[in-house]
Amino acid sequence: MKKIKCPECEETFSIELDEYDDGDYLACPECNLELVVVLSATGRLSVKPAKEVDLENGYDEFYSE
Numbered sequence: 001m002k003k004i005k006c007p008e009c010e011e012t013f014s015i016e017l018d019e020y021d022d023g024d025y026l027a028c029p030e031c032n033l034e035l036v037v038v039l040s041a042t043g044r045l046s047v048k049p050a051k052e053v054d055l056e057n058g059y060d061e062f063y064s065e
């Protein structure tokens with residue numbers, strides 16, 4: 001289990017990182033903020049707000065209409 005602190009509402013909750021892979025989405029149980037599981041350079045999984053990951057990747061594929 002890993003404790004996650006929501007960057008939006010600061011709710012703390014636990015997830016089972018074994019059940020997630022890089023790029024998987026989950027939502028904060030409190031405010032429903034979209035979070036993305038990311039694999040760090042050291043091989044550890046953590047989460048980031050989906051909007052931050054979108055910024056890193058550029059948002060062409062999400063916002064081109």
Ligand SMILES: [Zn+2]
Pocket residue numbers: 006007008009010011028029030031032033
């Ligand atoms: Zn939240």
